[in-house]
Amino acid sequence: MRIVLVDQKGVEQALEAAEGWRVMEIIREHGFEVGGLCGGACACATCHVEVHAEWAGKLHPANDDEEAMLDEVPVLSPTSRLSCQIIYTEDLNGLAVKLVANG
Numbered sequence: 001m002r003i004v005l006v007d008q009k010g011v012e013q014a015l016e017a018a019e020g021w022r023v024m025e026i027i028r029e030h031g032f033e034v035g036g037l038c039g040g041a042c043a044c045a046t047c048h049v050e051v052h053a054e055w056a057g058k059l060h061p062a063n064d065d066e067e068a069m070l071d072e073v074p075v076l077s078p079t080s081r082l083s084c085q086i087i088y089t090e091d092l093n094g095l096a097v098k099l100v101a102n103g
Contacts, residue, residue: 002016005027015027022040024084034099042065047082047083048081049080050081052079055096056078
């Protein structure tokens with residue numbers, strides 16, 4: 001199982017993924033800087049990613065806490081999400097996300 005990560009330079013990487021992990025943790029495990037200053041508590045928005053449009057509708061909707069944190073992000077896209085709030089499952093095999101500069 002894997003996710004596809006587009007880094008801030010636009011380079012696409014396939015990352016092995018473990019079911020039950022947060023997407024933030026998967027990205028970090030592979031050595032990429034993804035933020036996550038709050039440790040995944042949905043309290044900082046530093047793990048902001050853009051989900052590929054093809055996948056956006058397949059994720060559970062953002063809850064009120066995530067929406068509130070996303071409101072703090074300087075530049076949002078229609079598919080912006082916090083990677084700490086996406087739990088990887090078998091149904092998300094191939095999920096594509098892009099790292100976003102948050103500052």
